[in-house]
Amino acid sequence: MAAWRRTAFRLLTACLFRRNPVSLGRCARGFTSSKALRKGNDFFKDLESEMKKFHEKLVTALPGSDWTPIHRNLNLPPERADIVIVGGGVMGWAIAYWLKKKERIRDGVRVVVVERDPTYTQASTVLSVGGIRQQFSMPENIHMSLFSCYFLRNINEYLSVMNEDPIDVQFNHAGYLFLASENGAQVMEENYHIQRREGASVVLLSPEQLKKKFPWINTEGVALASYGLENEGWFDPWILLNAFRKKAISMGVYQCFGDVTGFKTSSREMVTASGEKVDFKRIRHVIVQMPNSTEYQPVECALVVNAAGAWSGNVAQMAGIGDDSRDDILSMPVPVEPRKRYVYVFHSPEGPGLDMPFLIDNSGAYARREGLGGNYLGGQSPTEDGEPEVSNLEVNYDFFTENVWPNLANRIPSFQNLKVKSAWAGYYDYNTFDQNGILGIHPLVNNLYFATGFSGHGIQQAPAVGRAIAELILDGNFQTLDLTNLGFKRLFVGEKMLERNIV
Amino acid sequence: LISVKLIVKFTFLVQVCRQASVHLWQRAPWRDCTSATRPDRAPRISFRTRVLQLLYNRFYDIEYLVNRSQSLRNWSLRRKNAFHGYTRERYGDNVAAACYILNLGGGIRFSGEREWFWKNQLGKFGGDLNHFREIPVEEVDAKGTPITYDGLNNLTLLSSLRTLDLSNCPHVDDWCLSRLHTLSESLEELSLSGCKKVSDKGLATLHHLKKLKKLELFDLPHISNPGLVCILLEEVMPECEILGIDYSDVLKGNSLEEINKQHS
Numbered sequence: 001m002a003a004w005r006r007t008a009f010r011l012l013t014a015c016l017f018r019r020n021p022v023s024l025g026r027c028a029r030g031f032t033s034s035k036a037l038r039k040g041n042d043f044f045k046d047l048e049s050e051m052k053k054f055h056e057k058l059v060t061a062l063p064g065s066d067w068t069p070i071h072r073n074l075n076l077p078p079e080r081a082d083i084v085i086v087g088g089g090v091m092g093w094a095i096a097y098w099l100k101k102k103e104r105i106r107d108g109v110r111v112v113v114v115e116r117d118p119t120y121t122q123a124s125t126v127l128s129v130g131g132i133r134q135q136f137s138m139p140e141n142i143h144m145s146l147f148s149c150y151f152l153r154n155i156n157e158y159l160s161v162m163n164e165d166p167i168d169v170q171f172n173h174a175g176y177l178f179l180a181s182e183n184g185a186q187v188m189e190e191n192y193h194i195q196r197r198e199g200a201s202v203v204l205l206s207p208e209q210l211k212k213k214f215p216w217i218n219t220e221g222v223a224l225a226s227y228g229l230e231n232e233g234w235f236d237p238w239i240l241l242n243a244f245r246k247k248a249i250s251m252g253v254y255q256c257f258g259d260v261t262g263f264k265t266s267s268r269e270m271v272t273a274s275g276e277k278v279d280f281k282r283i284r285h286v287i288v289q290m291p292n293s294t295e296y297q298p299v300e301c302a303l304v305v306n307a308a309g310a311w312s313g314n315v316a317q318m319a320g321i322g323d324d325s326r327d328d329i330l331s332m333p334v335p336v337e338p339r340k341r342y343v344y345v346f347h348s349p350e351g352p353g354l355d356m357p358f359l360i361d362n363s364g365a366y367a368r369r370e371g372l373g374g375n376y377l378g379g380q381s382p383t384e385d386g387e388p389e390v391s392n393l394e395v396n397y398d399f400f401t402e403n404v405w406p407n408l409a410n411r412i413p414s415f416q417n418l419k420v421k422s423a424w425a426g427y428y429d430y431n432t433f434d435q436n437g438i439l440g441i442h443p444l445v446n447n448l449y450f451a452t453g454f455s456g457h458g459i460q461q462a463p464a465v466g467r468a469i470a471e472l473i474l475d476g477n478f479q480t481l482d483l484t485n486l487g488f489k490r491l492f493v494g495e496k497m498l499e500r501n502i503v
Numbered sequence: 504l505i506s507v508k509l510i511v512k513f514t515f516l517v518q519v520c521r522q523a524s525v526h527l528w529q530r531a532p533w534r535d536c537t538s539a540t541r542p543d544r545a546p547r548i549s550f551r552t553r554v555l556q557l558l559y560n561r562f563y564d565i566e567y568l569v570n571r572s573q574s575l576r577n578w579s580l581r582r583k584n585a586f587h588g589y590t591r592e593r594y595g596d597n598v599a600a601a602c603y604i605l606n607l608g609g610g611i612r613f614s615g616e617r618e619w620f621w622k623n624q625l626g627k628f629g630g631d632l633n634h635f636r637e638i639p640v641e642e643v644d645a646k647g648t649p650i651t652y653d654g655l656n657n658l659t660l661l662s663s664l665r666t667l668d669l670s671n672c673p674h675v676d677d678w679c680l681s682r683l684h685t686l687s688e689s690l691e692e693l694s695l696s697g698c699k700k701v702s703d704k705g706l707a708t709l710h711h712l713k714k715l716k717k718l719e720l721f722d723l724p725h726i727s728n729p730g731l732v733c734i735l736l737e738e739v740m741p742e743c744e745i746l747g748i749d750y751s752d753v754l755k756g757n758s759l760e761e762i763n764k765q766h767s
């Protein structure tokens with residue numbers, strides 16, 4: 001490589017000298033020639049533009065390859081890629097991994113993952129509680145979560161990298177315990193039947209059985225409880241993210257830290273069967289800006305996957321989705337917005353022990369054990385009017401004392417004696433339409449795929465969603481799990497895929 | 504001119520050597536993705552694995568062979584632990600479980616019998632299992648067998664299994680323990696000694712086993728704070744006798760405050 005660089009440099013200087021009639025060919029003389037001196041540091045002034053010219057020449061000489069003897073900035077993404085994934089959270093890396101796993105020939109697809117935050121300090125993946133459950137009401141969600149469990153169980157078959165330590169995602173098999181009041185009991189029973197039918201291992205408990213199983217619980221106001229026996233609990237999302245990332249990079253995915261600031265699109269007018277004119281857009285370039293600099297790189301690509309989580313609404317806007325001035329489907333924004341959720345860590349010396357499940361109270365508060373030393377995590381989703389502001393990740397401690405604590409202490413009396421040790425906040429990629437994931441291709445921007453809007457259960461569905469998106473891209477349709485119902489169509493038709501008992 | 508050629512050759516050689524050494528000593532690019540929860544320890548990779556890694560990165564054939572041998576190992580493990588659906592359909596749950604355990608190399612005892620069934624030296628077991636179609640399996644000894652999560656499906660149907668010995672099974676992990684809840688109505692004795700993959704997160708799931716009287720937990724290296732785990736287990740299962748863990752582990756050095764600190 002060094003030799004190449006040297007020849008390129010020589011070529012360049014030769015070019016310069018030929019244009020300069022005073023210099024007589026020898027390097028040293030050339031630099032100090034009177035004309036060059038008169039112009040001031042002419043050589044170095046020209047160097048950059050000459051380099052650029054040389055680079056352009058090289059690109060025309062070697063089309064289809066981005067080999068270059070001059071390495072300008074190693075952090076820049078490659079100039080061409082097949083698939084650009086916007087968002088390097090667990091969803092983005094899962095998609096990248098499955099794309100690589102499913103490719104037919106080696107290096108068949110060139111995948112670039114663009115992540116804004118190299119330290120992952122604000123990433124929703126890392127700030128989540130990491131729960132996984134099958135107690136949903138939609139079969140799609142149940143199956144996705146069941147597959148994720150299978151994936152986590154065999155994670156070393158999927159994600160092990162040669163000569164690396166085996167992956168241990170720290171899965172806690174504690175199960176979820178949902179409590180329902182008189183009003184919710186019927187819905188819970190219906191959900192239970194759906195879950196059993198789809199293969200989840202769940203049991204219903206009456207208040208007496210509940211009291212017998214978990215003596216530390218206060219069953220007042222509980223009409224029915226459902227308890228997951230298997231495949232439910234929580235794990236460490238950071239380990240899962242890193243496992244996906246390591247494996248994907250080892251398989252040849254390009255990692256790039258930068259901000260996607262825009263798309264270059266081209267549009268084409270087409271006419272539908274009924275004679276309406278429709279604009280079809282296509283993304284040609286993704287513009288990636290380097291962090292803390294003005295340098296940017298347009299990445300020429302065939303497909304873009306929007307896995308930007310809470311900010312995927314903004315990314316969609318860059319592609320012209322949600323443009324008010326139009327009157328077709330493009331005027332409809334993607335209904336995903338960030339919502340801030342607090343997680344509190346507290347210590348309760350007399351709290352429940354090893355049998356403490358991931359408890360979800362009928363008031364909406366939740367709590368789970370953290371380690372063995374009497375520490376617990378807890379929180380609650382605020383009401384629609386009480387949504388906190390999302391510009392920063394500051395924690396409102398009053399929310400715990402006013403809303404979460406009374407509910408938890410009412411349910412588990414030993415929590416009356418507790419002390420908050422710390423807290424953090426994270427973003428949900430909240431789907432304001434129906435709080436379920438949006439999977440699939442946009443109908444009018446026909447190379448933009450979405451995997452977003454999971455409203456708090458993205459982590460537990462990531463392995464399944466990654467596989468589904470990879471199937472959609474490489475096979476053209478869903479092969480293993482049919483997730484057509486979670487596609488874009490429902491947004492336009494107005495058919496909500498609502499999850500009953502949402503947490 | 505010859506000297507120039509020699510110099511060029513020499514520099515080329517030096518470059519090749521340098522690149523090789525870089526590949527041998529440099530960390531792989533994905534090593535940068537560190538995990539925060541695991542303490543950073545210096546990677547001690549032997550020279551042999553490092554050479555293999557170099558070859559693996561360089562040659563597709565080696566990569567293919569390594570991956571293929573791994574998947575072959577997984578496949579054979581999976582085949583050994585397959586669900587005995589056909590046997591179960593024809594002869595019932597008990598015979599299917601017995602076949603499975605005997606094939607793996609374990610032993611089995613039916614209810615009301617004195618004698619244990621084992622595989623003989625030729626790897627065969629008697630054809631008279633058929634007599635035991637109606638008799639439930641009471642004890643299973645799966646010491647040191649390659650039993651996995653998938654294989655446990657054969658055992659979870661046994662409604663009157665009283666004793667289960669899983670000691671020294673290399674593939675028994677937390678996921679397996681989370682599957683044992685199906686035996687909660689009958690299981691009285693369980694041994695997990697020497698299962699290197701079991702951690703305290705798996706032991707926490709044993710609270711489902713209401714009738715458990717005896718639990719053996721010798722030699723479990725992956726349990727942090729064994730004394731505390733023992734106390735918490737006794738709290739949720741008061742009638743169970745836990746062997747293999749001493750309270751003195753707590754009393755010796757780890758005071759409860761320290762444990763709290765570790766877990767916060």
